Structure formats: structure tokens, C-alpha cells
Amino acid sequence: MGDNEDGPALTERVELHGCSCKVGQGELDDILTDAGLVADQPELLFGVGEDAAARQLRDDLALVQTVDFFTPIVDDPYDFGRVAACNAASDAFASGAVDDVSCLVVMALPRDLTDVAVDVLAGIVDALETMDGAVAGGHTTLNPWPIAGGAVTATAHPDDLLTTRAAAPGDRLYLTKPLGTQPAMGALRVKDGEFAATVRETAPRPVEAIAEDALAWMTTPNRTAAVAAREYASAATDVTGFGLAGQSSVLAENAGVGVALTHLPVIDGTPALSSLFGYGLASGESAETSGGLLLSVPSDHETDLQNALADAGVFHRNVGRVTDGTGVTLDDPTREEIRR
Template sequence: MADGPDADVRLTEYAELHGCSCKVGQGDLDDLLGEAGLTEPSDDLLFGVGEDAAARRLTDDLALVSTVDFFTPIVDDPYDFGRVAACNAASDAFATGATENLDFLVVLGLPQELTDVAPALLAGVADAVEGMGGVVAGGHTIVSPWPFAGGAVSATASPDVLLTSQGATPGDELYLTKPLGTQSAMGALRVTDGEFADLVADAAGRPVERIGEEALAWMTTPNRAAAEAARDLAGAATDVTGFGLVGQSAVLAANSGVGVEVTRLPVIEGTEDLSELFGYGLADGESAETSGGLLLSVPAARAADLESRFDAAGVFYRRIGRVTDGSGVTLRGPELEPVSR
């Protein structure tokens, strides 16, 4: 947290929706794309609309992946907001397996009265991008009633290793590389009013500040190492963000023409009861996640190799289900596993 002049600023008070929960709903987005005539694939792209990012073949052995992502504050500290925003935006490129030559163009909007926090916010972005092996190459800043931050991201990879949400097949194992619960954790931190704050603290079962610290640590953990470990083993991938685990699983199921069965939900310890209090739907896989993990569909014969690579790289992972014949997403249970760092 900031100790300087930005310490008293509460960025989340300047927006009514926070983090990836500010995204347009999945159904509304599908309708919008359909009405705009943007649902058909382009012959000029390897993939595009409907995926986490777009990819264009530059040469036989090089593809350029590009994406843009930004959202409203999910944390109050400007520096931390910058870090989360950068990790979240880059995750869309990493979900395709593109991790090299990472360039980041900052997208930033702030109310006039908050322009003093811009240096700290940009420093957070820059530090996070540098930590992912990338470079901040420029950007665009506007005055906006709601603050928001993120970026336009480009990265490269061989076309042969690129991943989409279209390659899952029945029998695949499903892996998730971060626990869920960021919406509940950060929602609890925003509650400061006496009686309800006590109710939140009781529901959490552990210090709310500690839950928030763990959520921040997960949100600022890049998905680059997970992507590098998985990209020649996984058949399909996406990252878990505003649509929640079930929403992103539904996209993968629809795009691959398969069913998805979820049997396990790793969650940040304490967030399951907070979600029940707030009504976020974490136990049903419906809560919005910000800078969440990768959801990977992996052929069963390659699962052991993937786990070995994750272990070697220090990547968190859980097998959370499997791909089936049929369609849609089915929850079997699922078992909730509390995770603490």
C-alpha cells in the first residue's frame, strides 16, 4: 500500500463497478457482436473476434498476437491498480501462448481530481510489464468520470504453438492456474462501515486484510510462466476474468463443440463465505474474476508432463474437471478447496 501523498485516495470510490465486473455481460456482448456483423472469421487472421486475442501470421514461423483490455479500479492503491491492470491485459496474449516481444501501450482514464495519482499508477504498470519481460511503448490518457487502466498488448510466437478456445476434445483434463475469489476478497476490503464491516469480518473467518493481500498477490502474478509451460501440451486455453469460471468454460465449450464438467473449485481461503454474504456466486463458479488464471484443456496423455512443468516453474495449478461429449457446462459438486499462500 502507498505511504505517500496517494495513501488517502480510495480509487474504488470513484466507480460503481470494480475490476472485471465492469465488463459488458456475456449475452449482451454476443448480441452486440452479432448486430455489428463481427462474428464471422477473417481470412486475414489466424483467429480474432471471440478469442482472448487476435493473431496474424507475419512469416511461416512468426505470428503477431494483439489484444486490448482495461477496467475500473479493483484496489485503492494506484501503484497496485497499475500492476493488476497490466497483468490482466497481458494475460489475454499469454492465454494464446504468445509470450515473446511483449509491447504494452497504456490505456488510462482518470477524473480531473485524480490526475495526481497518474505517476504512481503508471509506475505500477511499468514495473509489472518489465517483470513480464516486456516494455511500455506508449499509450493514451483521457479525463474520465470513472477511472480505468489497462493497455493494448502485442506479443509474438510461432504460429504452430498458438492456442485458442477451439481445440478442446472429449477426454481432456481441465486445469486452472490460480484460485478463484478475487471479487469477494476485494469486495470485503471496500466495506468500512461499522456494523456491516463486523459482519464481513465474521463471515471471512480470517483477517480480511490478509485475504485481500493474497488476492492482490494472485492478481499481480503473471500468467506468462503458465503459458510457456502449457503451450505445446494444451489443446485449448482461455483466461478466467469477468465472465467467471463457468462463463469462460462455456465459451471454451461452445467454441470447441464439447461439454465441460467442473468437479473442483480452488478458492482463496475465506472468500467462499464472503461470496455467500455478498451473493457473488463463487461456489457456483459465477463470480467475476480479475487477472485470474489460465483455464487449460489438456489431453489426458499429456497431463503428467504438464504438471511436471508447472512444478518445475513454480506455477500453482489444480485439475478442476474434464471435457466431455455434449455441450455446455455441468457442475459436479463441485468440491471447494480453500487455498492460502
């Protein structure tokens, strides 16, 4: 993580951190219903209810748009920008759009923190460059809580697009990053007092090492995973504020299927911390920030997907399957602790 010893502690300026600052899944559903945004829109290939919106421009070209921003999950402004950029672009990648990536930056800062804007923006720019993307402009305002992210556009052939709707019973589910960013970074924020000692005694390895692993995953773009997977996946989403169980629930509802989660890959050391904080990692409910892609793949393409992800150097684990029925089940899943 970046050196921020002399800079402001960004996470101390907010009450909720990273994707945990977002409106809850149930409340969001109510808002969309009350606003009348529940039906398909004829102008779009897909939109509300998916990770991004897609509009067909030509027979061979679709434009994908999304917007995402959040509060700091790390203190270092440069790292905050990198995480924010990776998280914002992830929704486009989850939709299968990986080309012509551009971002209109959304940034807001308290008046006394405007001097960190350069570092936050530098992090966003550098992260976009690793995705063959570019910052195309943006908007910056004053705000009591610092936030960063952006409106991302990308293109794809319409046949390459993915939604959550086409998952079918018998599909296997793969995740491309381990879980546990919320407890990893939550532990790092506890620096002083008796509870800090409790956190460090609870962690099975140094809190700083756990957080370093989490940051490395959060700043890994999902573009490579999307390129490798989109030929074989039937459906996809990315795992962020709703957690694995929540995003699986979205996929299950949109596709009219059930989801059985059977395996939880987690960042080494985060289960004990999650239990201490009550974040719900063991049940897949812990909020993730800039998490991996959740990919649904027909069983006859499972080996193809595994090989494509492995050849691209992308972490991946089978975390469950799509079933007949409805909803999400987690029946004593196996747990695997991952070190970066």
C-alpha cells in the same frame, strides 16, 4: 498492498470494480452478432471470439494483439497499475504468445485524480518488466471513472498459438490460480458501519489477509504458466470477468464440446464472503480479475503438463474435464481453500 492511507480511495470513485465492470457475456454476444462480427476473418489466424487476435507475418512468426482495461479493484494507484498490466497481458499469454511483449497504456482519470497517474503508470511499467515486456506509449484522457489497462502485442511461432477451439472430449482442465478475487476485494472495501462488522464476523480470517492473498494472485503474471503449458495444452483461455463457469462456457461453445467442472480451488476465506455478498463463487460465477489460465490438455499429456507447471513453480489444479455434449455442468464440485 501499497500504503494509500493519505491518497484517494480509487474504488470509491466507481460503481463497478475490476473485471466486474465489463459488459455481461450474453449482452456482448448480442452486440457482436448485431455488428456482424461472428464469422472468421480470412486475414487473421483467429480474432473475435478468442482472447486475442493473431495475424501470421511469416511462416515462423505470428503477431498477437489484445486490449483490456478496467476500473480500480484496489485503492492504491501503484497496485491498480500492476493488476491492470497483468490482466491486459494475460489474454496474449492465454493465446500462447509470450515473446516481444509491449503495451500501449490506456488510462483515464477524473480531473481531480490526475496526480495519481504517475503511480498508476509506474505500477504498469514495473509489472511489464516482470514479463520481459515494455511500455511503448499510450493514451490518457479525462473520464468520470478511473480506468487503466492497455493494448498488448506479443509474438509467437504460429505452431505455439492456442485458442479455445481445439479442446476435445477426454481432455483434462487445469486452472493456474485460485478463484475468489471478487469477494476478497469486495470485503476489503467495506470499512465502516454495521455491515463492516458483519463482514469481519463472517470472514474466517482477517479481511486484510484475504485481500493480500488476492492481490498477490492478481499481480502474478500468467507468462510463466503459458511458457510451461503451451507445448502440452490443446486449448486455453484466461479466467476474468465471466468467471470460471462463463469462460468454460466460451471454451465449450467454441470447441463444440461439454465441460464438467468438478473442483473449485478458492482463496482461503472467500466462500463465506461470497455467500454474504451473493457473488456466486460456489457456482463458478463470481467475476475474477487477473485470474489464472484455464488449460485443456489431452489425457496422455496430463502428467507432462503437471510436471512442467510444477517445475516452473506455477500453482495448478485439475478443475474438470471436457466431455461429449454441450454447455457447462457443475455437479457438487469439491472445494479447496488455498492460502498464498
